[in-house]
Amino acid sequence: MNLQCPIPPTADEVVRLGHGSGGEMTQRLIDQYIQPVFSNPWLSQAHDSATLPWKPDQLVFTTDSFVISPLFFPGGNIGELAVYGTVNDLAMAGAEPKFLSCGLILEEGLPLKTLQRVLISMAEAARNSGITLVTGDTKVVEKGKGDGLYINTSGIGTLIREQPIDPNRICQGDSIILSGDIGRHGMAVMACREGLEFESDLLSDCAPLNGVVAQMINAGIEVHCLRDLTRGGLATALVELAESCGKTFILEESKIQVSDAVQGACEILGLDPLYVANEGRFVAIVPEGASKQAISILQEAAAESACGFIGTIEQRNCAQVILKNSLGCDRLLQRLPGEQLPRIC
Amino acid sequence: MKYLKEYRNGENIKLIAAEIQKVTTRPWTLMEICGGQTHAIAKYNLQQLLPEEIQLVHGPGCPVCVTPQEIIDRAIAIAAMPNVIFCSFGDMLRVPGSDRDLLEVKAAGGDVRIVYSPLQALNVAEQNPTKQVVFFAVGFETTATANALALSLAKQKQIDNFYALISQFLVTPAIQSICTREDCRIQGFLAAGHVCAITGYRQYRSLVKKHQIPIVITGFEPLDILEGVLRCVRQLESGRSEVENQYQRAVTKTGNTVAQDLIKQVFKVATQQWRGIGEIPASGLVLSDDYSGFNAEQTFNLPALSISENRGCISGDIMLGLKKPGDCPHFAKTCQPQQPLGAPMVSTEGACAAYYRYQNQVESNESAVSNSTNR
Numbered sequence: 001m002n003l004q005c006p007i008p009p010t011a012d013e014v015v016r017l018g019h020g021s022g023g024e025m026t027q028r029l030i031d032q033y034i035q036p037v038f039s040n041p042w043l044s045q046a047h048d049s050a051t052l053p054w055k056p057d058q059l060v061f062t063t064d065s066f067v068i069s070p071l072f073f074p075g076g077n078i079g080e081l082a083v084y085g086t087v088n089d090l091a092m093a094g095a096e097p098k099f100l101s102c103g104l105i106l107e108e109g110l111p112l113k114t115l116q117r118v119l120i121s122m123a124e125a126a127r128n129s130g131i132t133l134v135t136g137d138t139k140v141v142e143k144g145k146g147d148g149l150y151i152n153t154s155g156i157g158t159l160i161r162e163q164p165i166d167p168n169r170i171c172q173g174d175s176i177i178l179s180g181d182i183g184r185h186g187m188a189v190m191a192c193r194e195g196l197e198f199e200s201d202l203l204s205d206c207a208p209l210n211g212v213v214a215q216m217i218n219a220g221i222e223v224h225c226l227r228d229l230t231r232g233g234l235a236t237a238l239v240e241l242a243e244s245c246g247k248t249f250i251l252e253e254s255k256i257q258v259s260d261a262v263q264g265a266c267e268i269l270g271l272d273p274l275y276v277a278n279e280g281r282f283v284a285i286v287p288e289g290a291s292k293q294a295i296s297i298l299q300e301a302a303a304e305s306a307c308g309f310i311g312t313i314e315q316r317n318c319a320q321v322i323l324k325n326s327l328g329c330d331r332l333l334q335r336l337p338g339e340q341l342p343r344i345c
Numbered sequence: 346m347k348y349l350k351e352y353r354n355g356e357n358i359k360l361i362a363a364e365i366q367k368v369t370t371r372p373w374t375l376m377e378i379c380g381g382q383t384h385a386i387a388k389y390n391l392q393q394l395l396p397e398e399i400q401l402v403h404g405p406g407c408p409v410c411v412t413p414q415e416i417i418d419r420a421i422a423i424a425a426m427p428n429v430i431f432c433s434f435g436d437m438l439r440v441p442g443s444d445r446d447l448l449e450v451k452a453a454g455g456d457v458r459i460v461y462s463p464l465q466a467l468n469v470a471e472q473n474p475t476k477q478v479v480f481f482a483v484g485f486e487t488t489a490t491a492n493a494l495a496l497s498l499a500k501q502k503q504i505d506n507f508y509a510l511i512s513q514f515l516v517t518p519a520i521q522s523i524c525t526r527e528d529c530r531i532q533g534f535l536a537a538g539h540v541c542a543i544t545g546y547r548q549y550r551s552l553v554k555k556h557q558i559p560i561v562i563t564g565f566e567p568l569d570i571l572e573g574v575l576r577c578v579r580q581l582e583s584g585r586s587e588v589e590n591q592y593q594r595a596v597t598k599t600g601n602t603v604a605q606d607l608i609k610q611v612f613k614v615a616t617q618q619w620r621g622i623g624e625i626p627a628s629g630l631v632l633s634d635d636y637s638g639f640n641a642e643q644t645f646n647l648p649a650l651s652i653s654e655n656r657g658c659i660s661g662d663i664m665l666g667l668k669k670p671g672d673c674p675h676f677a678k679t680c681q682p683q684q685p686l687g688a689p690m691v692s693t694e695g696a697c698a699a700y701y702r703y704q705n706q707v708e709s710n711e712s713a714v715s716n717s718t719n720r
Contacts, residue, residue, distance in 0.1 A: 125709055192462060267349065270459065326355030327362075327567065329390035331703055 008113035017108050020140025033116055037123045042134035052099055054287035060095035064155035067264045069147050073192045076206030078151055079118035083125035084208050086155040091210035092226040094165035095157030097131040102153050104138045107146035129208035167244035169224040172315040175291035177284045179298050180308040182234050186276035187265045203259050207280030212301040221294050225285040234307040235274040235333040242319045249321040251311035275336055349622030352566030359676025362394040372398040373581050374530050376666045379537035380694025381565045387699035389567045402666035405519050406537050409436045409692035412512045414654045420510055421450055422647050423479050430456045432466035432479035433704040439691040443653040450524045463495035470507035479641045482502040482509040485541040489513050489630055490604040493611035496639055508641035514617055516540050517548050518628035524556040531666050533577040535563040535589050538592035549588045557586045564592040621661030658687030663696050670700040677701055690714040
């Protein structure tokens, strides 16, 4: 479905400070650009808060902020990220995403056409993931005090199953399943931001994960833990989980899929794909006996079939992540001390 | 991924490792010159595949590590100036100066940008004609080529707001310097393949002859490194000392003569200070007279600098192969990537960073397990 704003902006129309005044210009921005795109009964209440139907004992709540340059990158844009990021955080808790809030921080001078493209993407992303945007806020900062557009989204969802999905449920002997190849989002954004030209087209993996997670849970798989791989990549996510549950994760490097395009770009820049950001990948930690079924569901859902088993959980004296390479040698994965910086040569 | 997967193939690597085991009869100490090789050795834990008799030690081939503190301080002073855009490779941003690093200058409002090549910095200069754009030109012969190209283009295009802060090193004089030290314990070298892709390897013949020490030009993948070790050990075990080229897919005897000519045109050879090691004659490059107008050090009115080098860092001993990172009393204690005492702990090619990232904690965790079991 392609959504179109009824009043498309002209090329030279930009965000002005008055759009954040709370007065007539703000109302016009909401009426012309936001309401038509996200129209639904809760948003139409036009109240300070949205009043929503709910079962109070199953509430799952999350928030995230999105700051990215450039706003549009191969395979996605900040609007899709802002919706899918929050949807995926809900999904990782085993929740069905229900309602979304959206805070827009607009920089004076942002072309309204750009804003409109982002809003339309957000609406499509919300529709794709079955979440409804029910409340929001808009502020404008002076030119030079923002990167065009920042977005905060908060989301609430309802647990699909009462049993929580939680790092504390990770058990010795569990299997670690990775939902696809890694590093696409980080390298696509970096290539685009820095004007790097690679022979292959690198596209972000930005996507909603709630559908496939729901399939796994509804199929009766006893999912112990889920974690989406965002900043810090696969390695950081697994280190965090290992520390949360106090167990040792043993990974097989040869099972972790990295596309040639991502691997090549990482080689050139001296980056480690294990630490490169993703926006549509997750790990599922499931009992050993359930791994085959989980992989089968993932394979059916994924456009590409790079998902699969990558390791197991062991009970040792340390909370750590050990990567076994093809030589049979071990490498300990740790958090990076800061962001990955490209090397000199 | 041709030229990548085959050089990381486990079966082939195990075959070479087995061959090394077979030919080794005595202890040998080999130095890998390049920090990239050090990181590959640590990342793949290649020492685990080698016989105990073979010890790999790390050479002075990390450009970030050998850049003198004084130059880092100058970079920081320039980057903090108004109207300056300071462009640098990412590695240099975390290297500690006397009182702060370039990332802190950036956080304080300095316009510090990470670039991937000097040509990118030149583009920044063209796009910002009212700003003074300074490129931090550090590294060995590999980066000297690209840096020379950028400066040559800047001259051709008459870009008058582009400057370079130069910290360029030459590898061969450093090897020569190591060989002539009384405390030298190196018996064979794995030379840096990418440097030799520019320089060729003719220059090593006189070194080998004079010091009777094998030099094997070696690449950066696990298979490359183990092949380099094998060739070196074979020479040592049979009493030979020759120059061998393991990295034939990139290196020829004469190297890249176009690049060599470009370097000669833009730079001239000079005595160079190496951080932690000291002065080595004819081991650096400075701008030639024709390019002196691009010299950032001469252009900017730098404040008097009070250099404060951390005396606790033993980077010199590590880069000369005299000590290993684990021998340093500060390693992984008061010196960590977040709070480094010296450049080898922050650079992506630094030996201490390699040990910290890939090995230290495996070792410490293993000992923790072992201690726990003993209890």
